[in-house]
Amino acid sequence: MFRRTFWFSTGVAAGVWATTKVNRKLKQLTPENLAVSAANKAIEAGHRIKDRAVGFALDVRDNMAQREEELGEALGINAAPELPAPRRYPAIENRNSPKYVEGSTYQTYSNNSYNRNEDH
Template sequence: MFRRTFWFTTGVAAGVWATTKVNRKLKQLTPESLARTAGNKAIEAGQRLKDRAVDFALDVRDNMAVREAELGDALGINENPELPAPRRYAAIENRSNPKYVDRTTYSYNRNEDH
């Protein structure tokens, strides 16, 4: 009698376990779950790509600074601090320049002249 009870209980437990596993797998294969999984993997891949791009940009910037220093030493630019300052261009035109036109007196309303 105990043998039958043991095997019956074992069979019920195996059936419950198998049913649970199958139901979990079916839930993983639903379109919503597959879309969520694909989205998460795409986000992870994008993050990894972004991290690699940032690392690459930092490496390029470091190597660029090293190469710029090498070129400066080779050309003698770093040795002579009396070089003229680089030219700077004004972002806004100079009002004392004769090319400057004061546009505050002109109206931009097209219908005003008609």
């Protein structure tokens, strides 16, 4: 009697396990889930390709800098050129401006009315 109960419960458990396994697989094979999984795989592939391309670009840049340094040493042009100091110009007042008042700096408002479009 114990043997029959054991094998019966074992068969029930195997049947339940197989049924759930088949139902999961059927749900995975629906058109919606297939589309989602294909889209996810395409996105992952795109990320992998982008990461490899970025890595390749960084490798190319590093090797290019190294080669430029080797060529600079071989040709003796590695020294950075000295640039002249930047020029500083003093502030110059525009004496033709209607805002200019003799002997002082620019004023924000003046008595002269000036319209840029009058001359046109």
